[in-house]
Amino acid sequence: MHPLKLHTKTTLLACAVTLAVLGMVLALVSMRVAEHIREEQKALAELQAVSLAEHISELPAPRDPQTLARSATLVHGVRPDVLTVRVWERVGGVFVPVVSSAENAPVADIPEDTKEALRGGLATRSISAQPAGANDSLYRVFAPITESGRLSGAVEVIEKLDDAPTIAFRYGRGAVWMALVAVALITLGIFLLFRHLVYRPVGHLLGAMTRAKAGDLKAQAPIFAADELGTLSREYNNLTARLLEMTEEREGQKRILQERVSEATAKLAERNAQLEEANLELWQTTRTLTALERLAAAGQTAAQFAHEVGTPLNLISGHVQLLHRSLRRDPEAAEARLQTITAQIERIERIVRGMLDRTRPDAPALSTLDLNSLLGRMFDAMAPALEARGVSLITSLEPALPPIKGDADRLQQAFINLFSNALDAMADGVGELRVRTFYEDSGTRGGAGYSAVEFADNGCGMTSEVQAKIFDPLYTTKERGKGTGLGLVVVNQVIGEHDGRIEVESEPGGGARFVLRFPVAREAAKDVEEREAERAGLL
Numbered sequence: 001m002h003p004l005k006l007h008t009k010t011t012l013l014a015c016a017v018t019l020a021v022l023g024m025v026l027a028l029v030s031m032r033v034a035e036h037i038r039e040e041q042k043a044l045a046e047l048q049a050v051s052l053a054e055h056i057s058e059l060p061a062p063r064d065p066q067t068l069a070r071s072a073t074l075v076h077g078v079r080p081d082v083l084t085v086r087v088w089e090r091v092g093g094v095f096v097p098v099v100s101s102a103e104n105a106p107v108a109d110i111p112e113d114t115k116e117a118l119r120g121g122l123a124t125r126s127i128s129a130q131p132a133g134a135n136d137s138l139y140r141v142f143a144p145i146t147e148s149g150r151l152s153g154a155v156e157v158i159e160k161l162d163d164a165p166t167i168a169f170r171y172g173r174g175a176v177w178m179a180l181v182a183v184a185l186i187t188l189g190i191f192l193l194f195r196h197l198v199y200r201p202v203g204h205l206l207g208a209m210t211r212a213k214a215g216d217l218k219a220q221a222p223i224f225a226a227d228e229l230g231t232l233s234r235e236y237n238n239l240t241a242r243l244l245e246m247t248e249e250r251e252g253q254k255r256i257l258q259e260r261v262s263e264a265t266a267k268l269a270e271r272n273a274q275l276e277e278a279n280l281e282l283w284q285t286t287r288t289l290t291a292l293e294r295l296a297a298a299g300q301t302a303a304q305f306a307h308e309v310g311t312p313l314n315l316i317s318g319h320v321q322l323l324h325r326s327l328r329r330d331p332e333a334a335e336a337r338l339q340t341i342t343a344q345i346e347r348i349e350r351i352v353r354g355m356l357d358r359t360r361p362d363a364p365a366l367s368t369l370d371l372n373s374l375l376g377r378m379f380d381a382m383a384p385a386l387e388a389r390g391v392s393l394i395t396s397l398e399p400a401l402p403p404i405k406g407d408a409d410r411l412q413q414a415f416i417n418l419f420s421n422a423l424d425a426m427a428d429g430v431g432e433l434r435v436r437t438f439y440e441d442s443g444t445r446g447g448a449g450y451s452a453v454e455f456a457d458n459g460c461g462m463t464s465e466v467q468a469k470i471f472d473p474l475y476t477t478k479e480r481g482k483g484t485g486l487g488l489v490v491v492n493q494v495i496g497e498h499d500g501r502i503e504v505e506s507e508p509g510g511g512a513r514f515v516l517r518f519p520v521a522r523e524a525a526k527d528v529e530e531r532e533a534e535r536a537g538l539l
Contacts, residue, residue: 006194006198010190010194011186011187011190011191014186014190015183015186015187018179018182018183018186019179019183022178022179022182034162037161037162038161038162041081041139041159041161041162042139042141042159042161044079044159045082045139045141045157045159046141046143046157048075048078048079048082048085048141048157049141049142049143049155049156049157050143051075052071052072052075052085052143052155052157053143053144053145053154053155054143055071056068056071056087056145056153056155057145057146057147057152061147065098065099068087068098068099069099069101072085072086072087072099072100072101073085073101075101075157076101076102079159081159081160081161081162082101082157082158082159083102083105083138083158083159083160084100084101084102084105084156084157084158085100085101085155085156085157085158086099086100086101086105086107086155086156086158087099087100087145087153087154087155087156088110088145088153088154088155088156089152089153090151090152090153090154095109095110095115095153095154098153105158108140110142110154110156114142117142118142118144118151118154119151137160137161138158138159138160138161139158139159139160139161140156140157140158141156141157141158141159142154142155142156143155143157197225197227197229198229200224201221201222201223201224201225201229201230201233202229204221204222204233205221205229205232205233205236207219207221208220208221208236208237208240209236212240212243217240217243217244217247218240218244219240220237220240221233221236221237223237364406364407364410364494364497364498365407366405366406366407366498367405367406367407367408368403368404368405368521368523369403369404369405369406369407369408369411370401370403371401371403371404371406371411371437371451371453371518372397372398372399372401372437374408374411374412374415375395375397375415375435375437375453376397377412378412378415378416378419379393379395379435381416382416382419385419385423386423386433389423389426389428389431390428390430390431391422391423391426391431391432391433392431392432392433393433393435394432394433394434394435395434395435395436396434396435396436396437397436397437398436398437398438398439400439401437401438401439401451402439402448402449402451402520402521403451403520403521404451404498404518404519404520404521405498405519405521406498406518407494407497407498410494410497410498411494411498413490413494414490414491414494414495414516415453417487417488417490417491418455418491418514419433419455420487421487421488421512422455422457422459422512424459424478425457425459425460425461425511425512426457426458426459426460427459431457431458431459432457432458433455433456433457434454434455434456434457435453435454435455435456436453436454437451437452437453437454438452438454439451439452439520440452440517448519448520448522449520450500450501450517450518450519450520451517451518451520452515452516452517452518453515453516453518454513454514454515454516455513455514455516456511456512456513456514457511457512458510458511459511459512460508460509460511461506461507461508461509461510461511461512462506462507462508462512463507463508467504467506470488470504471488471489471492472489473486473489474486495516495518498518498519499518499519500516500517500518500519501516501517502514502515502516502517503515503517
């Protein structure tokens, strides 16, 4: 159900008030008019009764009943409200009806007080008028008839008085038409009033609100009059103007803030990049310095060892030469002993020289290398050690693994170190070592990818703290005398020499997994791309 419009509500209220006022006015006017008309009806009835009594009193005696009847009928027909005109004759002090204008009208005796008034009012011609019985709408008027100065009878006029409902009903039709005309005029007036003075400015104001809601804060509502609606439109225009001003100011501040934020963001990004680069360089430098410090300490120790050992060796060599000259008497025995001493000294010298050489690493000799073949030869070499420890070797080699650029001796040294660490991490007779090779795409367009080697054991594993230090020189978790802390350092160094990457995954009790990734050789990159293209075409 649609709600009623404002002008409809106002019209209904105005019509209800108007009809109520008209009803009240009609009721009050009807009562006043009824009272006035009743008084006029009484006066006319009294006047007719007196006039008829005077007329009968002037008639000669004996009075003709037919003449009386005509006179009564004539008075009865003058006014429609007269019900009965009756002539009473006094016979022996008793009033007897002799003539009546209404033949079938009931006859009511004259009240005693009225009779007394008639008898006592001969000189003044007193008139007695009172309601007839309980019905106050009937009015009875008595006028005395005289004959030679004495009371001979009376004239009675009974008239029906109009009451307020009768008068209201009589004038009700006109009042209804008046009410209908008033309602129509009120409806038309209110409609025109609302249409021109309310709906038009409200419509323009709502239209301005709609445009403002859509974002057009420049929309203004026209002002038609200096009334309440005009004041509302003016205040709305001031509000939208202020909102537009504040919006423009806010947008300006927003642009300035965005520019400042953009500048600060760019500077922050630049600083972050510089900081990340500096942190990376610092981290790499720190790790390099740490490794160099450890290697320098190891080299210094080796150099000191060589120096300390070399000095007595030189003395021994001098003494041996002197002994060689002094023992000429038994040349054969002395020669044999001296050769033995000399050979051992030379061996010590070679060992010391070898230690000194290890402190100066040589650049690897890179050549095209097949990792599968290298691992196959290493499997054969490590078979006795695996069998002695009761460790099972499970291999999975990719047949079409692309070759890499590498140094076979250096890589074999790294692989042997990984083998040795895996054997040390597993208990005798229950270990399992898995070695597999696979090809891994670089993930970038035009990249040839990597040939990868994975070593996975089910040994004791490592904690995250240990895993963070395994590539530090001289760091080891093995018992004293069983580890030098240089095995994984050599592995990491060899992988770096080959531009490769090493990935470690381990957890306590869950074994360890080492993945070594080496860039594919350039001459094999085209073959790899062609195979990938053919595979994509088949798919």
